[in-house]
Structure formats: C-alpha cells, structure tokens
Amino acid sequence: MTMPLTGSTFSGHASPWFSRVAVAAVHFFLLILFLQNVTVDFWSAIPGFVFIHAYSAIVLVYWSRLDQTPAGDTVIVTLTLEFVLIAILFWDSFSAWPWSTLFGLALVQICAFAAVRYWSELRQAPYSAWFGLIVILIYIMVAATAPIIAPFGETAIVGAEYDEWSDKHLLGTDNLGRDMFTRLIYGGRNTVGIAFMTTVLAFVLGGLAGLLAAAMRGWMDQVLGRTVDTLMAIPSFIFALLILTIVGTSVPSLIVVIAVLDATKVFRLARAVSMNVVVLEFVEAASLRGEGLWWIIRSEILPNILPPLVAEFGLRFCFVFLFLSGLSFLGLGIQPPTADWGSMVRDNATLITYGDITPLLPAAAIALLTIGVNFVVDWFLHKASGLKD
Amino acid sequence: MPQLGRMVAQRLALGLLTLFIVSLIIFLCVELLPGNLAEAILGQAATPETVAAFNRELGLDLPPHERYIAWLINIMQGDFGRSLASQREISELLGSRLQNTLFLAAVAAAIAVPLAVSLGILAALYRESIFDRAVNAVTLTSISVPEFFVAYILIIVLSVNLGWFPSISNINDGLSFWEKVYRTALPAFTLTLVCVAHMMRMTRAAIINLLASPYIEMARLKGLRPGRIILKHALPNALAPIINVVVLNLAYLIVGVVLVEVVFVYPGMGQLLVDSVAKRDIPVVQACSLVFAATYILLNLLADVLSIMSNPRLLHPR
Numbered sequence: 001m002t003m004p005l006t007g008s009t010f011s012g013h014a015s016p017w018f019s020r021v022a023v024a025a026v027h028f029f030l031l032i033l034f035l036q037n038v039t040v041d042f043w044s045a046i047p048g049f050v051f052i053h054a055y056s057a058i059v060l061v062y063w064s065r066l067d068q069t070p071a072g073d074t075v076i077v078t079l080t081l082e083f084v085l086i087a088i089l090f091w092d093s094f095s096a097w098p099w100s101t102l103f104g105l106a107l108v109q110i111c112a113f114a115a116v117r118y119w120s121e122l123r124q125a126p127y128s129a130w131f132g133l134i135v136i137l138i139y140i141m142v143a144a145t146a147p148i149i150a151p152f153g154e155t156a157i158v159g160a161e162y163d164e165w166s167d168k169h170l171l172g173t174d175n176l177g178r179d180m181f182t183r184l185i186y187g188g189r190n191t192v193g194i195a196f197m198t199t200v201l202a203f204v205l206g207g208l209a210g211l212l213a214a215a216m217r218g219w220m221d222q223v224l225g226r227t228v229d230t231l232m233a234i235p236s237f238i239f240a241l242l243i244l245t246i247v248g249t250s251v252p253s254l255i256v257v258i259a260v261l262d263a264t265k266v267f268r269l270a271r272a273v274s275m276n277v278v279v280l281e282f283v284e285a286a287s288l289r290g291e292g293l294w295w296i297i298r299s300e301i302l303p304n305i306l307p308p309l310v311a312e313f314g315l316r317f318c319f320v321f322l323f324l325s326g327l328s329f330l331g332l333g334i335q336p337p338t339a340d341w342g343s344m345v346r347d348n349a350t351l352i353t354y355g356d357i358t359p360l361l362p363a364a365a366i367a368l369l370t371i372g373v374n375f376v377v378d379w380f381l382h383k384a385s386g387l388k389d
Numbered sequence: 390m391p392q393l394g395r396m397v398a399q400r401l402a403l404g405l406l407t408l409f410i411v412s413l414i415i416f417l418c419v420e421l422l423p424g425n426l427a428e429a430i431l432g433q434a435a436t437p438e439t440v441a442a443f444n445r446e447l448g449l450d451l452p453p454h455e456r457y458i459a460w461l462i463n464i465m466q467g468d469f470g471r472s473l474a475s476q477r478e479i480s481e482l483l484g485s486r487l488q489n490t491l492f493l494a495a496v497a498a499a500i501a502v503p504l505a506v507s508l509g510i511l512a513a514l515y516r517e518s519i520f521d522r523a524v525n526a527v528t529l530t531s532i533s534v535p536e537f538f539v540a541y542i543l544i545i546v547l548s549v550n551l552g553w554f555p556s557i558s559n560i561n562d563g564l565s566f567w568e569k570v571y572r573t574a575l576p577a578f579t580l581t582l583v584c585v586a587h588m589m590r591m592t593r594a595a596i597i598n599l600l601a602s603p604y605i606e607m608a609r610l611k612g613l614r615p616g617r618i619i620l621k622h623a624l625p626n627a628l629a630p631i632i633n634v635v636v637l638n639l640a641y642l643i644v645g646v647v648l649v650e651v652v653f654v655y656p657g658m659g660q661l662l663v664d665s666v667a668k669r670d671i672p673v674v675q676a677c678s679l680v681f682a683a684t685y686i687l688l689n690l691l692a693d694v695l696s697i698m699s700n701p702r703l704l705h706p707r
Contacts, residue, residue, distance in 0.1 A: 230414065231414075233410075233686055234411055234414065234415075234682045234685070235644040235681055235682065237645075237647060238644060238662070238677075238678050238681045238682065239678070241647075241662060241666050241674065241678070242415060242418055242674055243418060244666065245665075245674045246419055246671065318533060322535050325535055326535060326537070326648050329535070329648065330647075330651055330663050331663075331667060332663070332666055352541050352544060352545060353544070353556060354549075355549045355550065359541070360538065360542070360545075363534070363535055363537060363538035364538065367530075367533065367534035367538055370533040371530060374529070
C-alpha cells in the first residue's frame with residue numbers, strides 16, 4: 001500500500017488522505033445506520049444526525065493533532081474498518097440498535113487512538129496489567145453493544161425453567177425461563193453502568209468537598225471533616241441498608257445513597273493529598289497574585305493530585321461494584337425484572353445445591369472485573385510512583 | 390500508667406460521644422429522609438384515619454425530640470420497642486441472634502487471626518519466594534471477589550462434592566458446642582478467606598518494614614538464624630500495626646457477616662437485618678443498625694487503645 005510518509009517532521013500537518021477517507025466512510029456508515037430508521041423512529045434519528053456530525057468532527061480534529069505515524073494510522077483505520085465490516089455482515093441485528101452500534105464504534109476508535117497515543121508506555125506494561133486492560137475493554141464493549149450481542153430480549157421468557165446448556169440457550173435458562181446468556185450480558189450493562197455512575201458521583205462529591213476543605217481550611221475544613229468522621233463511624237453497608245429501608249430501593253436512590261457513603265472515603269483521600277499541595281509555594285504565589293478559589297483548585301491543586309485520585313477511582317469502583325452486587329444479592333439493590341449479576345446469583349442459587357455452577361457465572365464475572373481493575377490500578381500506581389524495576 | 394488510664398478514658402469518652410451522635414443519626418434518618426412510613430406499611434390506599442391511628446400507635450404524632458429521648462431511655466433499659474411486622478419484643482428477637490453472630494465471628498476469628506499472622510510471618514521470612522508470591526496472589530484474589538462467590542464455591546466443593554460440611558448452618562441452643570462449631574464451619578471459612586488477606590499483608594509489610602533497621606542488621610551480623618530474628622527481634626516491634634489491623638478486621642467480621650449469614654441461612658443478626666429491611670420493619674432495622682454500629686465503634690476504640698498500649702511512643706506524642 002502506498003501512503004505518504006508522515007514521520008515526526010510532518011506532525012501537525014493535516015492527516016494523510018487515508019485517514020480522511022476513513023473518517024468519511026465511517027460518517028456515511030453511521031448516516032445509513034440512522035437513515036434507515038428514520039421512518040420507524042423519527043425522533044431518535046434526529047439527535048443521531050447531530051451526534052454523528054459532532055463525532056466525526058471530534059475524530060478528525062483529534063486525529064490531526066495526534067503525533068502521526070503510518071503504523072499508528074494503519075492500526076486505527078484497520079480496527080475501525082473491522083468493526084464496520086462486522087456490522088455490515090450482521091446488518092440485521094446492528095441496524096436495529098443504531099445507538100449501541102454508534103457507541104461500540106466510538107469505543108473501538110477511542111481504544112485505537114489511546115493505544116496509538118500511549119503505545120510506548122503500554123509496551124512496558126506487565127502481563128497482569130495487559131490482562132486487566134483487556135478484561136475491562138471486553139466488559140465495556142459488551143456493555144455498550146449488549147442488545148446486539150444478546151440473542152433474546154432482557155426480560156423475555158423463552159423456555160422452560162432451569163433448562164440445561166444447549167445450542168439454543170447457551171447457558172441454559174433461569175428460574176423464570178429467561179435465557180441466562182442474555183441476562184448475563186444485560187446484567188453486565190446494568191451493574192457496571194450503575195456502579196460506574198455511582199463512583200463518578202462519589203468522586204464529584206467527595207473530591208470537590210476534599211479540595212474545598214483543603215483550599216479554604218478553617219471552619220469549612222472543620223465542618224466537612226467532622227461530618228465525614230461521624231458518617232464513617234457507622235459501617236457503610238449497615239448504614240446503606242438503614243437508609244434504603246426508609247427511602248426505598250429505586251435505582252436513583254441506590255446511586256445517591258452509595259455515592260454519598262462512598263464520598264466520605266474519597267473526601268479523606270482528596271483532602272489528605274491536596275493538603276500536601278496547598279502548602280507549596282506556587283499555590284501561595286497564585287493566591288497572592290489574586291487568583292480566585294476555583295482557579296486555584298482547578299489549575300494549581302487538581303493537576304498535582306490527579307494520579308492518586310485516578311488510582312483511587314479504580315479501587316473505589318471495585319468497592320462500589322462489590323457493594324452494589326452485595327445489595328442486589330440480598331434482594332435490596334437493583335430490582336427485578338432488570339437483569340443484574342447479584343440478583344441473578346440469588347435467584348438461581350437453588351441450582352448450586354445440585355452441583356450446577358451456572359448461577360456462579362455472574363459472580364465469577366464480578367470477580368473477574370474487580371481483579372482486572374485491581375491489576376490495572378497496581379500498574380498505574382507503580383508507574384505514577386516513578387519506581388523503576 | 391496514669392497517662393495510659395487518662396488516654397483510655399479520653400478515647401472512651403470520645404467513643405461514647407460518637408455513639409450518641411450515631412444514635413441521633415439513626416433516629417433522625419427516619420425523620421428527615423423522604424418516604425412515608427405509614428404509607429409504606431399500610432399501602433397507598435390507606436385512609437387518613439388509619440394513617441392517624443397508625444401514627445398514634447407508634448407515637449409518631451409526638452414531636453421528634455420527645456420521641457428521641459424516650460427511645461434512647463428505653464434502649465438504655467434494654468427495651469428496643471416492638472417489631473412492626475411480628476409485634477414481638479425486639480430485644481427478644483435480638484438476644485439469641487446477637488449471640489449467634491458473635492459466635493460465628495469468634496469461630497472465624499479463631500481460624501483467621503492465627504492463620505493470617507503466621508502466613509504473614511512466613512511470607513516475610515521467605516519474601517520474594519514462590520511461597521510469598523503464591524500467598525500474595527491467593528489472598529489478593531480472595532479480597533477482590535464477592536463474599537457470596539467464595540461462599541458458594543465452598544458449598545460446591547466442601548458440601549455438595551465432598552459432603553464434609555452441611556451447606557445450611559442451622560444452629561440452635563440445644564446443640565453441643567462442637568456440633569455448633571461443625572455447623573458454623575462453612576460460614577466461618579468464608580469469612581476467614583475474605584478477611585485473611587488484609588491482616589496477612591499488613592503483618593508482612595510491618596515486619597519487612599523493620600528488616601532494614603540497624604538493630605536487625607546487628608542481629609543478622611551476630612549470626613542469628615532468620616527465623617529467630619523475625620520472631621524475637623522484629624515481631625515485638627511490629628506488634629502495634631498488627632494488633633491494630635487484626636482488631637479492625639474483627640470489626641469488619643462483625644459487620645461482614647450480613648451477606649454470609651444470608652447465604653448459609655444462619656440465624657444471626659445479619660439475617661434479621663436483611664429480613665427486616667425487606668419488610669421495611671423500621672424499629673428492628675434501627676435496633677440492628679445501632680447494635681452493629683456500637684460493636685463497630687467499640688472495636689475501633691479497642692484497636693486504638695491496644696495499639697497505644699503496645700507502642701509506648703504513641704503515649705507521649707511529640
């Protein structure tokens with residue numbers, strides 16, 4: 001294949017012809033995807049159109065800024081076209097879920113871009129980190145494209161109760177005759193999605209409060225600190241059960257309750273690490289310069305405490321994930337008929353006493369993800385601490 | 390010693406204050422959070438008269454501070470009120486279940502603590518060896534998996550396939566001590582697996598931390614055997630963090646029983662709490678939360694005091 005050599009001397013120029021063609025091809029693929037739905041579902045197609053244009057623009061801009069090498073471009077284009085090819089081969093199921101297809105494609109491209117951008121660091125990553133990264137990637141991919149992969153509907157009853165593993169039902173059926181494999185895929189989407197949102201909310205609340213406490217000190221620090229101390233004196237699982245009894249178990253209340261309880265731990269960490277930064281000279285210089293509180297937090301403190309916070313995000317996610325599946329396992333978390341890994345174990349636990357391991361698959365899926373995230377966090381911490389082995 | 394007494398008294402007072410605030414929070418949760426108790430219990434269709442009668446029966450028509458004081462005074466006299474669902478005395482429900490839960494936690498601790506400490510010492514002794522890595526990997530895995538996964542794996546292997554232990558630990562007061570231990574074995578193993586990792590890693594880290602210090606090097610230069618160095622020289626100085634993490638894990642054990650009790654249908658506090666949450670039986674949930682929180686605070690306090698006692702340097706902070 002002939003292509004213009006774009007070494008480091010060329011970086012900053014517009015992307016070579018073949019990346020432009022690729023972006024255009026993907027653009028038209030997405031247009032077709034949404035266009036063929038326009039008669040069926042007009043109002044979901046409209047935001048789709050807007051989104052496609054924004055998406056293509058972002059890809060184009062990011063790509064032209066990326067430090068280009070022919071190899072990197074080839075990786076990105078190949079992966080993208082691979083996804084498009086698969087989508088065309090299985091057009092029926094992909095075209096029925098345009099948004100899932102779009103997210104799947106976006107995910108593939110994000111991964112490709114990230115892999116090219118951080119290749120030098122990824123190459124030195126240990127096997128455990130690679131394992132973790134691949135596991136996380138597969139989970140996100142499955143979560144994004146759940147309706148496309150799943151052979152049946154999330155809550156559809158498609159057979160007898162507790163069917164054996166067979167060609168029709170890959171992992172058999174559950175206590176109500178729903179397809180286990182389908183439930184497993186949708187359960188991943190729901191559990192991981194809710195755990196992720198909860199963790200994000202916990203970080204926004206806890207991180208912001210911690211930064212505020214460190215930056216303002218004085219009474220603010222005291223009030224926030226003592227509140228958090230008191231909240232932490234009650235074991236969080238018990239506290240969550242107490243609150244959920246009163247407010248009831250709906251998904252929004254689950255997210256808010258777990259996020260607030262978890263934010264206390266984020267607060268501790270964020271406050272502790274930013275305390276070390278606040279006392280440094282450049283922060284003092286900024287405040288003498290007359291910068292506002294928000295500016296100091298955002299541009300002076302935050303960039304310096306990011307690595308420990310990112311690592312903590314991974315660990316907190318694992319914790320929230322286990323917490324949530326624990327609640328669901330008790331029947332107090334995500335409520336049926338929504339598929340969810342914790343409640344799947346509980347609903348089919350009867351099978352375990354007959355030596356059938358099918359009900360353990362969702363639990364194993366939970367375990368695999370937490371182990372994967374732990375591996376990646378380990379690697380990240382090792383890298384951030386600057387240790388060389 | 391008088392300093393130690395003062396320190397302990399100080400911590401105890403702080404613990405009591407925390408407990409008081411916690412009781413206030415547990416009580417106020419019902420007040421402040423959205424959600425109408427009467428409506429939740431009686432259903433949407435309840436007439437205003439039934440709701441009013443329900444509120445009067447529970448004393449919900451009184452102002453909050455009066456109710457809180459009455460509630461607190463009753464609890465100090467051992468009266469937790471009545472359950473909404475079964476109308477039984479809560480203290481009666483709690484009594485035997487608290488005993489069972491403490492029994493389970495004690496059996497688990499009796500296995501976990503010696504195991505974790507000896508594994509930690511061995512891992513420190515043979516650090517960077519295959520043994521160290523294997524123990525590390527296994528313990529790390531066991532903390533990143535959900536408790537119910539560990540529990541069911543144990544059921545499949547030890548109960549269904551090998552038939553060594555019963556998969557349901559149904560215990561009552563009529564059983565002999567060893568029979569009870571036998572029946573609680575599986576839940577105790579589960580709890581052990583879940584909490585050994587943290588204790589073991591802390592033990593290992595605390596000992597390895599000390600190995601670089603000059604007095605250990607001196608012992609090594611004298612020609613002492615590595616085992617003796619670790620047991621006689623390093624361990625006494627590493628005791629403070631080890632005791633701390635052990636007691637903190639005991640606190641975790643008491644709280645972590647909830648899931649394990651449900652898996653093994655063990656008649657303990659956790660099971661009671663979960664059942665009551667499902668029935669929205671708020672007085673029972675409050676009572677359970679209070680007992681759990683009190684245990685948790687007490688054990689945290691104990692960890693504090695013990696680590697101060699085992700390290701005189703903490704008594705005289707500079």
